[in-house]
Amino acid sequence: MKICRFNSDRIGLVQGDLVLDVTERFNRQPTWPLPHGDWIIRQIPTLRADLEAASSKNCETFSLTSVRLESPVANPGKIVGAPINYHAHIEEANADRQINHGHTYTTLERYGLFIKANSSLIGASDLIEQRFPDRRSDHEVELAVVIGKTARMVTREEALDYVLGYTIGLDMTVRGQEWPGFRKSVDTYSVLGPWIVTSDEIPDPNALDMRLSVNGEERQRSSTSLLIMNVQRLIEYASSFYTLYPGDVIMTGTPDGVAPVQPGDLIEAELQSVGKVQVKMAPHFARPE
Missing domain, CATH: 3.90.850.10 (Fumarylacetoacetase-like, C-terminal domain)
Structure with missing residues (x-):
């Protein structure tokens, strides 16, 4: 599985020449004080099955060449x-x-x-x-x-x-x-x-x-x-x-x-x-x- 961050903090799966937008599968409302590490990365292991089921039929898709690729980790602690x-x-x-x-x-x-x-x-x-x-x-x-x-x-x-x-x-x-x-x-x-x-x-x-x-x-x-x-x-x-x-x-x-x-x-x-x-x-x- 290829996981990217694109177009101002959207979360995507790269499949061939497409990016599937899976942002809404994540909880993006952490409580304060924030836990150590990256809030999105820590959720991926528990969402694996859901992410693996993502497809162009149930996700908005983008051409890979059309998106702006950001660092795939937004907030590394170290x-x-x-x-x-x-x-x-x-x-x-x-x-x-x-x-x-x-x-x-x-x-x-x-x-x-x-x-x-x-x-x-x-x-x-x-x-x-x-x-x-x-x-x-x-x-x-x-x-x-x-x-x-x-x-x-x-x-x-x-x-x-x-x-x-x-x-x-x-x-x-x-x-x-x-x-x-x-x-x-x-x-x-x-x-x-x-x-x-x-x-x-x-x-x-x-x-x-x-x-x-x-x-x-x-x-x-x-x-x-x-x-x-x-x-x-x-x-x-x-x-x-x-x-x-x-x-x-x-x-x-x-x-x-x-x-x-x-x-x-x-x-x-x-x-x-x-x-x-x-x-x-x-x-x-x-x-x-």
């Missing part, structure tokens, strides 16, 4: 990042002073995970607004894991039971000496899309090919089979430090090939079994409002 989770990326980071700024990267366990601000989140139809004309901003394509139920101190053997599904993540990054969570939390620097593919359709998230191109030039090509910490281990590691709630997102790390982008660039990312997403850089650097 966006968790894995900074150096491919050996080839560690090697390129250590060889490029604009990336490492004098640091030598070794193992993920030494540096741990980091949190990106959820205010940095956008979807496929939004523009990435680059900051700082005098600083380098890079693309980083990643498998993004969407948590489906509360996970606290789970083992790697049971970790996938807590996954709702998977989507493509772009972990945009300002290079510099500051901590990653600061440099990666710029407005619009977290991209998810185009939809969530539920975990039943991807039995092994650790065997997915991925690629990224900029303006038609391939920059990154790899596979999640090369992750240092695989998806199960990342969930175990993250949940050992803090509780993961429905809608929380784990960005699993980027492979080698990271490189700068410029205003006006077109980024295309593809992830096996999930799909393809095109995201545009805004034609100008971000401006104060």
Whole structure:
């Protein structure tokens, strides 16, 4: 099942080249104080049978090419990042002073995970607004894991039971000496899309090919089979430090090939079994409002 968010917070199922509007099947009136996590994502497991029965006969439908695709998760409590989770990326980071700024990267366990601000989140139809004309901003394509139920101190053997599904993540990054969570939390620097593919359709998230191109030039090509910490281990590691709630997102790390982008660039990312997403850089650097 492919679940999207479209046209100003409508909830859809993607079936071929159609989007079925299933918004009215959800309770959209949470009580205050709001529960942890994303209010819509936490309802999906209990609505599975109803959603699977949706069809063009009982839903309003739209052409996929006609809708505006937003981030499939609207309100993640946390966006968790894995900074150096491919050996080839560690090697390129250590060889490029604009990336490492004098640091030598070794193992993920030494540096741990980091949190990106959820205010940095956008979807496929939004523009990435680059900051700082005098600083380098890079693309980083990643498998993004969407948590489906509360996970606290789970083992790697049971970790996938807590996954709702998977989507493509772009972990945009300002290079510099500051901590990653600061440099990666710029407005619009977290991209998810185009939809969530539920975990039943991807039995092994650790065997997915991925690629990224900029303006038609391939920059990154790899596979999640090369992750240092695989998806199960990342969930175990993250949940050992803090509780993961429905809608929380784990960005699993980027492979080698990271490189700068410029205003006006077109980024295309593809992830096996999930799909393809095109995201545009805004034609100008971000401006104060």
